[in-house]
Amino acid sequence: MVAFLRVFKFALQDIWRNISLSLMTILILVLMLLSVNMLLVIRVLTEEATNSVKDQIDVSVYFDHTATDKQIDEVKNYVRSFPEVTELTFLSREEVLQQFKDNYQYNPEILASLNELGDNPLGPTLVVKTREPSDYKKVIAALNVPEYEHIIEAKTFEDTEKAIERIHTITTQVERFTLILTALFAIIAFLIIFNTVRVAIYTQRVEISIKKLVGATNWFIRGPYVIESFLFSVFSVITTFLLMLASSRFLDPYIAVVFNRNAFLTNYFQSNIVFLLGCQFFAVLLLTVLTSSLAMRKYLRV
């Protein structure tokens, strides 16, 4: 216990007496963590953007007005059985008519022609939403069978197929790009932290050898560096997180305009606080401890 307290005391002494180097190390860790968190924000926003675009895509299946409830139910159950289908909205003939009237309320000619027909000429509609835009093709292909030919009048998919395919391509590319960017940033962060810690250890190589010569054990020499790494990780992660929260509060009103969601980033950071703090803390701690151990190994051979 006495030895641990001494090691802790040496760590605090080292931080204080090498304050400029300590602050520089923390600053570099914070900058690296900020870069990684910025990328995280870009990822979250991209994901939200693609989800909101995907959410606006659906396929409407227009039934013939002669289709019976039994036939419609059969199609509904069949479509629902697909694991890719996330939402199924059924609009009755009356609802479709009302929607039609609402859409053309400022076009009296169309409404007049509708009144002339007397009876409701529109059939019910089934609005299908799937997980991915690419899944629509599968659902539509399943409905393109002879037994449904006479009850399904039209499907809107043919019209939007190109748009869906394009969105699918864009979202896939964006996801791939952010993934590559994340990996690249992680590598850069690793190299910069690795080098920072190596330089910090290098400046203390003489002290390390002196400690060895007066009879210090390896753990007594390594101990303060491990504790320093721990404290640097804590300071840098907390500072980064506070900066990210402040930036989120600043950005949220602008994001709300685009996605119509209040405090989107703040909520994201607050609801993932344990995971984000934990992952970043352990990653930085592991990196600094491993790097300092590797860098120190050479100087401990005295």
Place this chain on the structure above:
Amino acid sequence: MVYSDRMISLKGVTKQYAKDSIALHDIHLTIEPGEFVSVVGQSGSGKTTLVKLLIAEERPTSGNVHVGGWDITDIHYRDIPLLRRQIGVIFQDFKLLPKKTIAENVAFALEVAGESVQRIRDVVPKVLDIVGLGHKTHRYPHQLSGGEQQRVVIARSLVHRPKILVADEPTGNLDTINKQEIIEILKKINSFGTTILLVTHDREVVNHLGKRVITLHNGKIIADEKEGKYRLV
């Protein structure tokens, strides 16, 4: 561990760094408890290698090394700190921790050995008083003169009450007055029974001491005189 009565004993010790670089060649040497021995020789004669072997900074290529009755020829890595706590070592370049005060530097040698806080508080001011630096305990090494820094190193090496004190060119960076002071302190320590091994190339110091002198040349002992003088080949 194999114990012997001699304070330092080297039997047939050879240290070879590379194929054509033999630092020490078949050295046979014994030093009794309480002796004051000077090791002299030109640069490259093997003096520093001898010191490195004694503090287990290097291992012999062949032969056996005993220090304080302890066979350190193949000393285990984890036992090296224990050995170094039993040998006081003084270097020409002082080797003080620059970011610690002189009291902290001396205390560090006790802290690594797990000594109690109370003992450290008792011992550190005493040894600093012995070397005449009791009034400068809170100074940092760079705030002291070379002679004062060397006295701190001596204080640090004394806190464990070592049986052996190895001094590698301790006066190399000092002026005549400081040099004389350091030698007087070493003689005083020796008078208390501590074995001193002084590695030097300072003719004046060796001749003034009038103690045993071992002369090294090209990694070999070429002279070993009981009350010797400084002479080189």
